[in-house]
Amino acid sequence: MAKITCPSCGYEIDTPGIVTVCPECGADLRGVMEEVGHQREEMMATIARDDSVTTHEFIVRTRGLTKIYVMGEVEVPALRGVDLDVRRGEYLSIMGPSGSGKSTLFNMVGGLDKPTDGTCFIEEVDMAQLDAFELAWLRCRKIGYIFQTFNLIPVMTALENVTLPMIFAGMGTDEMMERGRTLLDLVGLGDRLHHKPYELSGGQQQRVAVARALANAPAIILADEPTGNLDLQTGKEIIDLLKELNRESGVTVISATHDLKMIDVSDRIVHIRDGEVERIEQRADLELEIGTLGSEHVTD
Amino acid sequence: MLDVKGLAKAARAEGGPIEIEKQMTLPWTDAFRISLRNVTLRLGRAAITAAGVVLGIAFLASVWTSKVVVEGLELSQEEAHRRQVEAVQTAAGVEEEAGTATEVVTAEEKANRAARQAWLVIMSLLVCTVGITNSMLMSVTERFQEIGTMKCLGALDMFIVRLFLIESILIGLLGSLVGVLIGHLIMLLVFCIKEGWDTPAKMDWAAMAVYMLVAVAIGTLLSLVAAVGPAVRAARMPPAAALQTEI
Incomplete structure (x- = not known):
């Protein structure tokens, strides 16, 4: 706040x-x-772009998503046919031990890598059918990425980092600066506009990354281990920020994680093991479980 | 205070898939600003890359300076010689053969010297190009993650290439300007000490200026050529691979 x-x-x-x-x-x-x-x-209300609330229930759908990495002569399957439907406006966590394929799934959904087999639809658009220009447009306008290692551009200030996707989107300078300030204000860094990433703490850097992910009012925020490099308290703050954005602006959040703090805020949790969906838990099923664990409970 | 324009621009679709547009903006001014920032803020890295250009171009400039200086000195010597001969001729009749003999030797020597110089220059520029390529390769490799991030944010391959090429032109231009100055001044100083402080007066400065401009152009071009390979290679990587690279 x-x-x-x-x-x-x-x-x-x-x-x-x-x-x-x-x-x-x-x-x-x-x-x-x-x-x-x-x-x-x-x-x-201006943070996320909601194009067609009434049209599709599912914002992301994958069918038989398979990824096989070839390392020398060995074929390593990272995903073995994942079918996943992500509802519009939901907070979905993908959980699983390291090496389970959750980052690979994240990359496929985000259009950062091509699947070996299977299809991934974003808003009913088959990503495999897009050319480089369209894929770039999708990454720029529709998806906001948050990484474990923050991945801010080190030579740019917080404000410049946040406005970079807006340059790619062709936004005018004044509008860009205004929106950049608004977003940084929103994540609580209104007084750190001109700081370079190395002048900010880990939590602050991740906040800048969250603001950057929102730059072009995306429909989806993809977060790959957003709390992995943060201490408990700061991690909690980032999770709360994401949840707040999700609840108040309706942006769909998909987060690959093995941080148990995420359970509190997720609408659904997809458990991945050995490249396959092991089980999907609904938030409602979990309430009791969390209660017995004695974790901090978030009420809506 | 509210930014409603962002919302208004949303691509609307009823029923079918959303409309996908094509991405293609990175204004040159923004590209230049980002590249310049990269050079000034990573001064250490830029200096190492530039050092390759500086050394190569300083050598080239020194060779060309010595060429211009030597030609200037020879010209003034020849003129002095001719005046001497003329003076002798007017004083004691005809005696031409000695003059032509020395000239033949000079022409042969000149050809030899030019070949030797060309060989040295080409070798030094080759070494210099290899050095810059290596430096550029390192500079691109240590920024793989940054490149991957930019692609996630909507950058096209050509934006990445554009950024690196502008950067290499800046480094090349700066490096070769410094190189030309260093090479030229040192060589001139050496000749001044050896041949007397009136040497600069005997030089053809117009030719020297042309040589210097050509040297700056060569340095910039070499730096650009050296950067193309690494930049294109980095830009073509899928973002996932670029993001995972660790060094």
């Missing part, structure tokens, strides 16, 4: 929600907080 300023004494409060009274002058802050919350809701 963004900082708020006390209306009577001008004191800046970093953690609204925890304090409801200004620590400097004791003024009641609830009115200001409500206003900030309302502005944030309006902003959220």
Whole structure:
């Protein structure tokens, strides 16, 4: 949540929600907080691009997705026929031990690699039928990527990193800067616009990456181990941010992970083992399980 | 405050698959800005690549400077000699044979010297090109992840190639300018010490300027040629492979 300023004494409060009274002058802050919350809701409405809510229930569908890596003379199957339907607006986690093929699945869905066999549809479009230009357009406009290693461009500032996809999308400079600021504000880095990645902490870098993923109002956010390089607390913050975006703007989040904190927020969890879907769990089935584990419970 | 334009641009589709458009924007100004940033912020890496160009072009410039200087000196010597001969002729009748004999030797020597110089220059430029290619290869390899990321964000292969080529032209231009200055000044200094401080006055400066421009052009071109291979190779990698590369 963004900082708020006390209306009577001008004191800046970093953690609204925890304090409801200004620590400097004791003024009641609830009115200001409500206003900030309302502005944030309006902003959220512009974050994701929802083209055709009524048309397709499934935003991503894969049929018999197979990937075989050839290493020398050995063929290593990473995916053995994955059928997966991802509903529009859902928060889906792909879980599995390392080497189970979840990153490979992530790459196929994101159009970063071509499957050996099988098809992957994004909004009913068969990705295998797209040429390089169309694939680039899809990556630029429809999908936002978040990586374990953040993958910010090291020579660019936070704002430039966020606006880079907008350059590729052909957006005008003024509009681009405005949207870049808005997005960085949204992820709580409104005061770090001109910092280079190495001047930011891991959590902050991942926030920039989240803002960048939202640059062209994508329909899908693909996150590959987004919390893998972060400590527990920071990881939790990123998960909460993704969940908030998912809930408030309706963007579909697909996250490959083995972070158990993700279970709390996922609508469905796909378990992958040895390149195959082992089982799919619904959130409803999990509530009880989490309750017995005693994890922190998120209420809607 | 709200950016509704982003929403308005959305490709709408009823029923069927969404409409896929073709991606093709990276304005030259933005490409130039990004490349320039890459050079200035990775100055260490750029300097190593540029060092190859500087050395090769400094050698080329020194060879050409010495050529121009020597020709200038010979010309002034010949002129002095002719004046001397004329003076002798006017003083003591006809005596031509000695003059022609020395000239024949000079022509043969000149041809030998030119061949030797061409050989040296070609060899040094070859070595220099190999050096720059190697340096470019390293520079591209250590940025595979960045290239993969850019492709994820919607960059086409040609954007990546464009960025690297602009960068190599910048490095090549800067490196060869420095190289020309170093090679030229050092050679001139050597001749000044050896032949006297009036040497610059005896040179053909117009020819020298042409040689210097050609040397800068060659350096820039070499750097560009050396970068094409690595840049194209990197740009063609599937993003997944580029992202996974570790060095």
